[in-house]
Amino acid sequence: MNLISSILVGIVALEHVYILILEMFLWTTPRAMRTFGTSKELAEATKSLAANQGLYNGFLAAGLVWGLCYPDAVIGWQIQLFFVICVVVAAVYGALTSNKSILLKQGLPAILALTSLLVF
Known part of the structure; x- marks a missing residue:
């Protein structure tokens, strides 16, 4: 896991x-x-x-922190990936059903974290 991914996932967790x-x-x-x-x-x-x-939202944050702290890096990555995808899905749903700005405010940090998890 690289530092950039960890920072981005941490930002998503803090936001939640x-x-x-x-x-x-x-x-x-x-x-x-x-x-x-x-x-x-x-x-x-x-x-x-x-x-x-x-x-x-607290459960999402807890899952992200759990993934960041998990002692096995591969399983920690999988946990982070799952919870970041949950945040992306929630942001897309929120943008479609409630307020389009949710996609930017919640979705963008999660999409960046997701991209980082998949690329690095």
Whole structure:
């Protein structure tokens, strides 16, 4: 595994930890409402749904970190590959069904990490 791949996968993991925090703990704050384009009323009404989404983003981050830390490099690479592909699929789905900017914000770092994992 090369350093560039590890850094890119780490960035994707950190991004998903940040999303977890926004969705699980900060959903009704001005920062999260601005980030996700919600009103106070909508944020309050969807708080439990957002927390659930945040938990899933945390699972993605945990899987990526697991892959980075796995003692066997080949298995670690496979774990990273699986979770990065999951992020790419989620970003494409989010862009098609919700907000096109998700493809850039979530998809681009994951696509770069995926490319790096496959090339290096």
